[in-house]
Amino acid sequence: MKKDIEIPVAKDVHVAIIREWNDEFLSKDWNAYLINNRSDSIEMAIVVSKGFDGETKTSTMRHGIGTLEPNSFKKIELLQEEILALNNEFFVTFFAENKLFEKRFLFPKHTIAEKSLITIPVINMEGILSEG
Numbered sequence: 001m002k003k004d005i006e007i008p009v010a011k012d013v014h015v016a017i018i019r020e021w022n023d024e025f026l027s028k029d030w031n032a033y034l035i036n037n038r039s040d041s042i043e044m045a046i047v048v049s050k051g052f053d054g055e056t057k058t059s060t061m062r063h064g065i066g067t068l069e070p071n072s073f074k075k076i077e078l079l080q081e082e083i084l085a086l087n088n089e090f091f092v093t094f095f096a097e098n099k100l101f102e103k104r105f106l107f108p109k110h111t112i113a114e115k116s117l118i119t120i121p122v123i124n125m126e127g128i129l130s131e132g
Helices: 081-085
Strands: 013-022 027-036 042-053 061-068 072-079 087-096 099-107 118-120 125-129
Touching: 013 072, 013 087, 013 099, 027 042, 027 061, 027 087, 042 072, 061 072, 072 081
Parallel strands: none
Antiparallel strands: 013 027, 013 125, 027 072, 042 061, 042 087, 087 099, 118 125
């Protein structure tokens, strides 16, 4: 029955947008990162990202992240300046504790900005944590 179905809640996994220097292009770029702030590894992590605002939509991007050790992070993708004016959504799916977890992270339009920067845990760099 419905009451017997357990839906696991994904905790201590985050998506952050980090503002960092790019030595190759000599500019500051926005990069999305997946953070595992859990005490155990997450496996087979997949991130699906897209930007949208009404009729305007970006391509859907799929990223196979693989395994993330406890208290670690991995870059997902570079965010181009043009898509910061859109809602940016990241769906994260992973295995842990022999269960499948899924969580949606949203960065509403115009929230990825210098004025919103905070120190991000685990990465210890300036960035923005998602509303998740």
